[in-house]
Amino acid sequence: MRIGIIGLGYVGLTLAVAAAAKGIDVYGIEINQHIKDCLKENKAHFFEPGLDNLIKRNNNKTLHVVEEFPADISFDAFIITVGTPLKSGAKEPNFEYIKSALMSVQKVYDGSQLMILRSTVSVGTTRRVILPFLSQMCGKEESDILISMCPERTLEGKAVDELTHLPQIISGNNQASVEIAQKLFRMITPCVIEANSLEEAELIKLYCNTYRDMTFAIGNAFCMAAQEFGVDGMDAIEHANYGYARSNIAKPGFVAGPCLEKDAYILINNMPDCDSKNFILSARRFNESLEDMVVRWVKSKVGEPSDSKIIALSGMAFKGQPETSDLRGSSSVYIANKLKAAGYKMNLHDFVALPEELKALNLGTVYNDLHDACANAKALLVLNNHKKYASIMDDQVFHFSKDGFEIFDSWGVCTELYYCEDIKISTLGNMFN
Ligand SMILES: NC(=O)c1ccc[n+]([C@@H]2O[C@H](COP(=O)([O-])OP(=O)(O)OC[C@H]3O[C@@H](n4cnc5c(N)ncnc54)[C@H](O)[C@@H]3O)[C@@H](O)[C@H]2O)c1
Missing domain, CATH: 3.40.50.720 (NAD(P)-binding Rossmann-like Domain)
Known part of the structure; x- marks a missing residue:
């Protein structure tokens, strides 16, 4: 399996490393230069027990930090892990980062890959905001797009450990999406729960x-x-x-x-x-x-x-x-x-x-x-x-x-x-x- 991860923050980096450690070929992109500089030196930009060791072991083997996703290789899935903070001065979610993340796969996304949303969003965002966006981006009907919402539930400070055994919630807009998400997360953790x-x-x-x-x-x-x-x-x-x-x-x-x-x-x-x-x-x-x-x-x-x-x-x-x-x-x-x-x-x-x-x-x-x-x-x-x-x-x-x-x-x-x-x-x- 080969996946692309957009955003190597707390969630994206821990997931990228957990997946790479299980033999999944992981490509990650990140816009923050400090984070990329740390990764060049085989370390995370934050403290998380066990993470630096895993980065060291997998970097440039199954874990690749790249400027953009290579167009000459095929991906099974992309995973969006960018932040979803509240709008400054308001208690409303700001999903601008998600839209910018979607734009960053534009060159390699053709509608055949599963798009997995891992960031936390308000109810309905995956279907009502992201699905039409993807459909427009690749020119395919919404019904032909593969999209999943597979939220992150780990605890900071225990994420590396928890990713390997916490039940993973998966979902999809159709059976094909669910099956790819199942296959991917079963390689990382033994328990996968399919939401309706x-x-x-x-x-x-x-x-x-x-x-x-x-x-x-x-x-x-x-x-x-x-x-x-x-x-x-x-x-x-x-x-x-x-x-x-x-x-x-x-x-x-x-x-x-x-x-x-x-x-x-x-x-x-x-x-x-x-x-x-x-x-x-x-x-x-x-x-x-x-x-x-x-x-x-x-x-x-x-x-x-x-x-x-x-x-x-x-x-x-x-x-x-x-x-x-x-x-x-x-x-x-x-x-x-x-x-x-x-x-x-x-x-x-x-x-x-x-x-x-x-x-x-x-x-x-x-x-x-x-x-x-x-x-x-x-x-x-x-x-x-x-x-x-x-x-x-x-x-x-x-x-x-x-x-x-x-x-x-x-x-x-x-x-x-x-x-x-x-x-x-x-x-x-x-x-x-
Ligand atoms: N921190 C946690 O433990 C945790 C746990 C569960 C869920 N979540 C949710 O997961 C999401 C991510 O949280 P986080 O703590 O990892 O945020 P974060 O800010 O640490 O990481 C997001 C990363 O995405 C990068 N980014 C933004 N736009 C990008 C783009 N277009 N291309 C490439 N990289 C881009 C940012 O530079 C940043 O490094 C949020 O929705 C959060 O609510 C977080």
Whole structure:
């Protein structure tokens, strides 16, 4: 089998490498020069366990990064993996990247190859937007085009592993499309699930992420509700869950990242006004509201901003477990922007994110060491749940225990610090108590 992948970002590169590792002949195109430069050196442009090794093993063998798809070889399928962000300033999906991806296969696409959409789109996009586009591009009837929607559902930080065993959702506009998609994904993963339609496949992807979003919203809402009664929200949730299988209330925390921040909006995008839509939207908005709550906490503990009131922010990547360097859609970045707008000066730190990417945010001074970031600060915000926070108490602990220093340990992960009585710590569970 030979496939062409359009876009070698998080999704495209991990899929390209997983397919190449199974002997599929993979050609990938990418418009970002930095990504191509990294791949020339056999490495990914982001941190993903196991990925660099696989690139090294397969690059220039079954994995080919090319400027454009060669016209003298035949492809069984093309896979679109470009981003589908929300339009800037609006909560609506922007599918311009998909259209540009389709244009980039124009020279080699003749309607005989399967076009697989892997990017996340609103329900109906594959049939109503992409299918007519392809038909026009190659001059064939829509009924003769082969198109599939096969969404990506891996977790960043575990993608290389998950791609080889997660059930893969496939779909097609006709039986021939389904069969090619089946054949391709069966070479990568043992379990392939055929959705009843392109629309069902689109919906499944959106359900998976929106379900997570809404589940976390329940934990966050319960956590804040507890504080209305003067009760610690994190403790109440932990004790409600303990040994009681029927309670699995999510631990409170930021619900972020390039997918969770947008997929609920993509799901409701073309949904008529109804109670389901309002329900989904209110969960998303509740999760987003946590960012303003942190700004309120800073104001209440540190007071109004001034040059001497520096706030240290650590955990800038959108999640700590599994660890990632990804800053896209990170609540920490949104919080930093809100603090900057409020007039606070900041020091930034992360255990995994690349310092040059943190510097490019232009939100504060970047430190490689957490204790250095706290040295001249009035408060520390620990904003993701990286495992290293459990053991940050070293010989520089005086930065945490200095007079008036406040710590906001959003996820309650700085476990060692809780043994030290003179360190003042708040969490999402008691931030307003
Ligand atoms: N990141 C994840 O873990 C994840 C998981 C599931 C689904 N998704 C979905 O998958 C899609 C891709 O997400 P991502 O995180 O990989 O995005 P990304 O931005 O990391 O990757 C997309 C890549 O496509 C490239 N690109 C854009 N237009 C191009 C073109 N015309 N030709 C060649 N390359 C082009 C971009 O430069 C970029 O590198 C999105 O719809 C996202 O919602 C992402």
